[in-house]
Amino acid sequence: MKIPFLNLKHINQAYQSRIEEAIRRVINSGWYLQGEENNRFESVLSEQIGCNYVVGTGNGLDALRLIFRAYIEMGLLKVGDEVIVPANTYIASILSISENGLIPVLVEPDIDTYNISPEKIGVSITNRTKAILVVHLYGLVCDMETISRIVKSKGLLLIEDNAQAIGAELNGRKTGNLSDAAAFSFYPGKNIGALGDAGAVTTNNPELANLIKALANYGSSKKYINKFKGINSRLDEIQAAILNLKLDDLNDITERRRTIARRYCNEIKNSNLVLPQWPRDKMKHSWHLYVIRSNYRDALMKFLSEKGIGSMIHYPTPPHKQEAYKEINNLSFPVTEEIHKTILSIPLHQCLSEKEIDFIIKALNEFKPNDAE
Numbered sequence: 001m002k003i004p005f006l007n008l009k010h011i012n013q014a015y016q017s018r019i020e021e022a023i024r025r026v027i028n029s030g031w032y033l034q035g036e037e038n039n040r041f042e043s044v045l046s047e048q049i050g051c052n053y054v055v056g057t058g059n060g061l062d063a064l065r066l067i068f069r070a071y072i073e074m075g076l077l078k079v080g081d082e083v084i085v086p087a088n089t090y091i092a093s094i095l096s097i098s099e100n101g102l103i104p105v106l107v108e109p110d111i112d113t114y115n116i117s118p119e120k121i122g123v124s125i126t127n128r129t130k131a132i133l134v135v136h137l138y139g140l141v142c143d144m145e146t147i148s149r150i151v152k153s154k155g156l157l158l159i160e161d162n163a164q165a166i167g168a169e170l171n172g173r174k175t176g177n178l179s180d181a182a183a184f185s186f187y188p189g190k191n192i193g194a195l196g197d198a199g200a201v202t203t204n205n206p207e208l209a210n211l212i213k214a215l216a217n218y219g220s221s222k223k224y225i226n227k228f229k230g231i232n233s234r235l236d237e238i239q240a241a242i243l244n245l246k247l248d249d250l251n252d253i254t255e256r257r258r259t260i261a262r263r264y265c266n267e268i269k270n271s272n273l274v275l276p277q278w279p280r281d282k283m284k285h286s287w288h289l290y291v292i293r294s295n296y297r298d299a300l301m302k303f304l305s306e307k308g309i310g311s312m313i314h315y316p317t318p319p320h321k322q323e324a325y326k327e328i329n330n331l332s333f334p335v336t337e338e339i340h341k342t343i344l345s346i347p348l349h350q351c352l353s354e355k356e357i358d359f360i361i362k363a364l365n366e367f368k369p370n371d372a373e
């Protein structure tokens, strides 16, 4: 059996005739940016997330950087302010901070959840700290109750990087609606993926939403009148039309992913592997990635590959060890470094068959460290 880590062709073929029809509709409309498809996308996503405003953007990184840029324009952040962010996130979260002249302050995650540690946030706050960017990594909701208390008591802004967690919930409220503003990514490999780049910002703050809309459109809300030195980061009508088809299936896709993750959690039994914990009752995971941990990670990856099972590391090198951040290469984050050395993501997407899931579980249960050596 051959099970690739992710098969985007397979996932998108399920939509092929509807996608072709949607693209034809956009071609024939003669209108390719900021039109009806964007309006529908913004209203559908706002309904699904439960927040008042959605702004489509060119991609997830732009959604994040536009949030920080807008807060700078509003005078709530200024160059040199510190923003707390998890040390083990995908580098895009951190880029959005440094690109705006803000200082990312990296904070260790908890090894059991891979999400930012609220205790360690507490000790990292200085009088220059102005915001926290939480990341619901792999689709698991952060400890937002504790983090919201910290944010309230210190008067900080709270922003969510929701790129991996569309569909996740805490106490019946969706991620993307648990903070001042949130960024979504519709990169092709995300739970809801475009056929190219796409992103969005969600918020309940009308001033912020209007500002981001203008900043993403050359700093203009009225044609040829430029209030800000903006950028160009809009969501294409074609991508919006494709996302509208997929957003209709958000609940089904997320439930299917949960069912597969439940099987993995119940049926993988191997003392050489650490499985992700099923989240507490009030939390619902989006299961963007099913990330296991092993002291024999490289041997495990080779073993799976010999059985035809694809796997990936999210992510092999932590941001503070990247050349792009050479100014902080000397910092030490032992939990983060341990995670990056031991984690492995196994296949999990809505198109996996029961037979494939059985095969993956059986392989993982058979793994012994010296097999692959």
Ligand SMILES: *Cc1c(COP(=O)(O)O)cnc(C)c1O
Pocket: 059, 060, 061, 062, 089, 090, 092, 093, 135, 161, 163, 164, 184, 185, 186, 187, 197, 198, 199
């Ligand atoms: C994918 C991702 C992003 C960036 O989204 P793009 O649409 O690829 O720009 C940001 N943060 C996290 C955590 C991501 O997984």
